[in-house]
Amino acid sequence: MATTEAKAAPRERANQRPELAALDDATLREALRRMHLIRKFEEEAENSYMRGLIHGTMHLSIGQEASAVGTCLPLQPDDYILSTHRGHGHCIAKGAEPGMMFAEFFGKETGYCRGRGGSMHIADVEGGNLGANGIVGGGLPIAAGVGLSIKMQKNNRVCVVFFGDGASNEGAFHEALNMAAIWKLPVVFVCENNQYGMSMAIERASAVPNVADRAVAYAMPGVTIDGNDLPLVAATAREAVDRARRGEGPSLIECKTYRIRGHSKSDRNLYRTKEEIELWRSRCPIRRLEDELVGHDRFDRGTLEAIEAAANTEIAEAIEFAKASPDPDISELTRDVYAN
Amino acid sequence: MPTDIQPAGGEVRELSYAEAIREALGQAMEADERVFLFGEDVGVYGGAFGVSGDLVHRFGTERVIDTPISELGIAGVAVGAAITGMRPVLEIQFSDFVTLAMEQIVNQAAKIRFMFGGKATVPMVVRLPGGSGTGAAAQHSQSLEAWFAHVPGLKVIQPSTPHDAKGMLLSALDDPNPVLIFEHKLLYKMKGLVPTDAYRVPIGKAAVRREGSDLTIVGTSLMSLKAEAAAARLAEEGIAAEVIDLRTIRPIDFDTVAASVRKTGRLLIVYEGVKTMGIGAEISAMIAESDVFDFLDAPILRLGGADMPLPYNPQLEKAAVPQEDDIVAAARRLKREE
Ligand SMILES: Cc1ncc(C[n+]2csc(CCOP(=O)(O)OP(=O)(O)O)c2C)c(N)n1
């Protein structure tokens, strides 16, 4: 995403916290647009599922929009991300086309993976998204490999890898962070700690309270932040991305957040309370940013509503595109198993 | 009727495949305090496919243990517990994730007894939901059982009915060796008759599901059910297919297959795993190497998964694994061959 940073904070931003003042209006507008796109994408994905348009399962990221969008704000178009099973948000945050995402979801030939991958495998290779992943923690060591490749090719790119709190208990997490650290790779490890790995609360799954506490073991910077605070996520990510680009090595960022929906469509939420879900619903990262912006007179309500409405229209068009798209041809069943 | 629905004592009623497994687990845990269940989300969530259900409420969190997402680690925990006197039952949430646990299962569990000169045993049970048909795509739909059948020291079973799911799980818990149970995800909701008793169905014994004289269809797991349905259709056109549910793929019950092929002279093998280097290749080779070869009236046919990762799109997904129509068509072809 193209971002413009304030060279010097303009006067009207003087009383704003630095993380917010650092973001100019165009950047904020784009960040809001992407957060709304994600929210609406997820809501419509859910509706499509209910109406039987989607055959597999899906993992929705409603409530986690700020960590996806904030992290991707400082990235250049040719930087890389690696995503997770809960990856729709990352994909949109990196600039993917919602239409091609819905098409993938509906198993259509026009989808990002030509209908072969589905929700859990959406990849936008040209846009720098090296894929969602059906395997928890699967992207972490790949990120180390991408970092090594960037370093060897000296192309000055950065790789961000998203993963969940649950993924941090896979051996792959430790192996990846260690290699990234010893080789000083340009990788930013972003843990979206939504406090549960499926039904397993982080306190039951990990002996240390914060995933970022583990950074010490790999001698890399580790910070735990409020992942529903977009300006804070963006500022933290910028620091880690800049550090990686300067060749100073990897960082670990832990965004504390919450998934409002169940883990997947078969979740009955037996492991958490309604009150807890409601509490986090009130911490909506989108409304929170909007309120702050209005409070500082950065945008008026009308402008914000227009941004949201435009995102809704974009999603509605995306669904129409996907619905009207053709299914794959069965005669091409085994295409693309090998490269020629 | 399966040959082994013997009056096991107690009444017989209808249970789903998932319920039958849960009943076996509950009975085993009641009978033997060494037995415990662990895995990802097996506790209050009740298991990703609802198999463990209420067991955590009946047996507590010390015997029904939610683990972190650490497949290699939990497989190792099973090995460690098994070699020191416990009877762990490990659920791998989707069989695909066993790829992360290969080291402990293949290098440790399978070999410890042999390497230690017979001085240790590894009585662990691993339950693995597998198979396609749920739109879960390439990393959540595989049928990897043949990989493990290639590893001496392991036993690999694939019950296809609620009755066998219960009885074979109880046999697996009696077994002093590591036993892997591949459960097809589409079977969990299927119903069948299950006795209330803690009966056993032997490991290493195939079941003749339907008798016939024209050809033999050997199927595994869900494919043996599809083969039965296909055989019923074939009967209407005058083709008498004998259907064998292999049930165990290591050790394979070659005697049952051989006896059938001696009678019919024609063999079709159906399995969902990728056809190449699969179960069908092994059975074909066993026939070719034995006197049964002389009884063949036609070349052996295999129907297996297409040589590809499982696709997401539902039509492609269906086309990638054998369907009932494919079995009917292959059987007709086989019957015509001389
Ligand atoms: C290796 C592996 N183990 C288990 C699973 C099943 N599974 C998918 S997502 C998930 C929870 C992951 O938790 P976390 O990493 O915190 O991500 P979140 O779902 O909370 O976004 C589990 C257990 C899997 N896909 N891959």
Ligand SMILES: [Mg+2]
């Ligand atoms: Mg989580």
